[in-house]
Amino acid sequence: MDILNWGVIGSSNVAKKHVDSLLKLDGVALKSISDPFFDKTMNLKGNMDFYHNYKEMIIGGGLDIVSVCSPTHMHFDMAKTLLSCGIHVLLEKPPCLHLDELAELEDISLTTKAKVFNVLQYRFNPVINCLKLLLDDNLLGKPLTVNILVSWKRKPEYYLESDWRGKKSLEGGMLFNQLFHHLDLLTFLFGEILPKKKLADRLSYNFLETEDTVSLLLRAKEGPLINLTATVAGFGTNTENLDIITEKARIRLSGKRLSNIELLESSSDIYAFLSDNDYLSAKSERDIDAYLYTALIEHVLRDLKGLHSLAPRLSDVLPSVSIASSLNSELYK
Template sequence: MENKLKFAVLGYGHIGTKHAEMISQNPDCENVAIIDTKFSTEETKFSDLIPKFSSLESFLKSEIPVDIIVVCTPNGLHFKQSEAILNSGINVIVEKPIALDSAEAEILEALAKKKNLQLFPVMQNRFSPPAVWLRSLIDTKVLGKIFMVQISCYWNRNDKYYTSDSWRGTKSLDGGTLYTQFSHFLDILYWLFGDITNIRSKFADYNHTHLTDFEDSGIITFDFLNGGMGSFNFSTSVWNENLESSLTIIAENGSVKIGGQYMNDVEKCIIKDYQMPNLAETNKPNDYGNFKGSAQNHQYLYENIVKVMRFNEKLEITPYESIQVIKMIENIYSKNSDNIKHEN
């Protein structure tokens, strides 16, 4: 039997614990270390006797054998830490976004190629059953020409969300609402319909002026390079709980709407000469106590990573695609008509 892939998790907050859980549940994976500044000294025991380290540097010096390090730290740290990992000859998984600057993301992509290593971006929403189904509709051209696409993401992020971690809401470490909360849905937009142009953006900060360096709400309109037009509306100012994350398509041969809090429900499927298949049940959202995040699809990401590492199969989420999404976000912010608290 082939040895398990060895992982270390860098950053043991909400998302780091989720990755550690996914590693432990996959029979082809093994967690060999947890790394976080909350650990003041290096100890030999953790849950399940996993060694823990207070810094990436101290872990690398330990020479514990590892195949992949998972970067789950604040957004603004992703680039430098991923660069150090790749320069150490180790594959890396990077939570979204892989960097807060597309030029830095391109450096990581080039470095991984130069070192013959894998750079795995995390965009797990692509694996949800409604998203996979939508991709099949696009690939088979069942919908015909795409006329209009609308994405609406209305979430709640309260004061406790920002005050519980000092990096949240900062321009240097968080980056902005489109990087931290809604890059998953911009990734779905790019994955399904391609790049956008003729962008117009309007932003406002309604509920978080005392907590963040950037907007909490916005309206974006654009055209697709492949034809058709679209809009992306978002807010984290919704009272009490998340309202919805929805995607509506108006096309030549019909209309589709994916709704629910996390694009987890097919609400409408009206397509000429088409019988909708039964989809697998969508996983529940990640519940972090005072807030909820996107659906729990990380297990599919790890299944793909194992196939790539073991059998050289297709990488489902490429660094190039993640870079294009970062460029999209940069373009959206640069088209801010009112220059509301966000500069690029």
């Protein structure tokens, strides 16, 4: 399997990130793109086929793997069809809205030997991996508290011009949409996360079925107390911050995709570690999205070629789906 033939379902901004990464990687050919509202202003160069229906793309043949970048509620049926045809799948977040759907995809994957990968690109962020290294090597001492603040500005048109965003049964709310990566990040850093309390409301966008502001109280089974607060109706620039207090340090991650690390207070050896590895220099100039998507897809390629890989699989995404489902079940009764 020297060259992998790759297809993409969707033509959204997220789909474009897949396309951009695929076009610059060796060992892969972008064979086809499917979307009922395909926008050819993507200005794609290359010998690829375009379809308005993903099933027609499957019939076109020759695909090894497909990125599913469709609206959330379509992920399960599309992945199920692709896997049943023996085609590997890279699923955008969230992979599904229900745990039983994940289980069914796992069963089909085991039967057909087609693999399911998940877009958990924050796991490839060098700054987050630096923090994980510090935690895993116990250089920070015991983690005590974590506070995550996410302030995004989603204009009303983002919801009103869509037939699925902001709908309980189709989008799943902020935990499945805007905060899914943050739930995965907590599992990645601290292991099993126990959901404790969810407060959520429509404080600005009363036309939504789902919330526009949420606050979660979580607990790592063997780690810190966690507070995650977020809104999609915030003012100004989109903001993500993660503050962690441990026995030996106070650290802040900030910037787009939490790509900057700041040592607020610590012992000298931690500062020396970060300085020696250039983690304290600004990362904001780099196109972090392009970096993360390319790193993710590179690891998917490595997995399919039988090489060592960190590509996220269904078992990696299960905890976040479980947490989001548990907390939503209390709110969306």
